[in-house]
Amino acid sequence: MPVIEVANLHKRYREHTAVADVSFTVERGEIFGILGPNGAGKTTTVECVTGLRERDGGTVRVLGEDPAHGSLALRAALGVQLQQGRLPDKITVWEALDLYASFYPEPASPQRLIEEWGLREKRNTAFRKLSGGQKQRLLIALALIGNPKIAVLDELTTGLDPQARRDTWELVERVRDNGVTVLLVTHFMAEAERLCDRIAVIDQGRVVALDTPGGLVASVRAEVRIRFRPSIPLPPGFLESLPDVSGVDRSGSVITVRGTGNLLHTVTATLARAGIVAEDLRLDQTGLDDAFVALTGTER
Numbered sequence: 001m002p003v004i005e006v007a008n009l010h011k012r013y014r015e016h017t018a019v020a021d022v023s024f025t026v027e028r029g030e031i032f033g034i035l036g037p038n039g040a041g042k043t044t045t046v047e048c049v050t051g052l053r054e055r056d057g058g059t060v061r062v063l064g065e066d067p068a069h070g071s072l073a074l075r076a077a078l079g080v081q082l083q084q085g086r087l088p089d090k091i092t093v094w095e096a097l098d099l100y101a102s103f104y105p106e107p108a109s110p111q112r113l114i115e116e117w118g119l120r121e122k123r124n125t126a127f128r129k130l131s132g133g134q135k136q137r138l139l140i141a142l143a144l145i146g147n148p149k150i151a152v153l154d155e156l157t158t159g160l161d162p163q164a165r166r167d168t169w170e171l172v173e174r175v176r177d178n179g180v181t182v183l184l185v186t187h188f189m190a191e192a193e194r195l196c197d198r199i200a201v202i203d204q205g206r207v208v209a210l211d212t213p214g215g216l217v218a219s220v221r222a223e224v225r226i227r228f229r230p231s232i233p234l235p236p237g238f239l240e241s242l243p244d245v246s247g248v249d250r251s252g253s254v255i256t257v258r259g260t261g262n263l264l265h266t267v268t269a270t271l272a273r274a275g276i277v278a279e280d281l282r283l284d285q286t287g288l289d290d291a292f293v294a295l296t297g298t299e300r
């Protein structure tokens, strides 16, 4: 059963349409990603889902209720990650969790969250003195203080270094493993690929694709590239006429073959028959990055 249902969502800011027509459903226990270029309407969409922003059209149901006039129970069931700037500089880790716990009828234990999110040594440290990763962990812990069924995390690893980003991914997986459905807005392909069960790609206020990361990549039948150094120079035209090959480039001793389908097998079998060894062979396959560019026409 879906826990979030969005149908034909529409939102304008004066004459500017931020969300033209967005529909998707999120199943219980999923990590569902919303991916898109800057200004695509991602944040506006999740703000409408959480009831923080009024929509102009369409329907939204979260756990069966309309978040625009949702009950207190619905608000408690939704954990929303705050933007960093929304916490006072001087509030300590402990004070923030204790304060937020007081807003909810059945909060999680601040002590337990401090332990779980590795903040024990920082419990009396002011927010502004935390590192980027520690701030992020506190913000996620705050999103979980009400024991939510759904956590909405918007750009949670922006500004983090690669290690802190990876650590945060593990924590998000732990949130899901604890039974919480996660709605994740992200800019990062690697993050979407690693974490999300399904992804809606939003561009100019519309869903242009919705699939698993693997499904999105497969839907874009982009080229495969093989790079290698042949053990002896290749005769001109040796690979060009093979099926599946769309082009061959030479750069010094390195050959790059572009094509589709079963390109790797075609090329390696042909080389083997001619007794040529392909040294330093590398296969570049389409990743989510390429799929994103193909779907939105936007370079990341």
Ligand SMILES: Nc1ncnc2c1ncn2[C@@H]1O[C@H](COP(=O)(O)OP(=O)(O)OP(=O)(O)O)[C@@H](O)[C@H]1O
Pocket: 013, 016, 017, 018, 036, 037, 038, 039, 040, 041, 042, 043, 044, 045
């Ligand atoms: N409060 C607002 N008032 C007017 N226009 C807004 C407001 N918030 C967003 N917009 C505009 O609506 C469009 C969608 O914005 P939104 O923040 O939803 O996109 P986004 O996909 O989250 O972008 P980003 O990745 O840059 O955060 C943008 O053109 C933005 O400038």
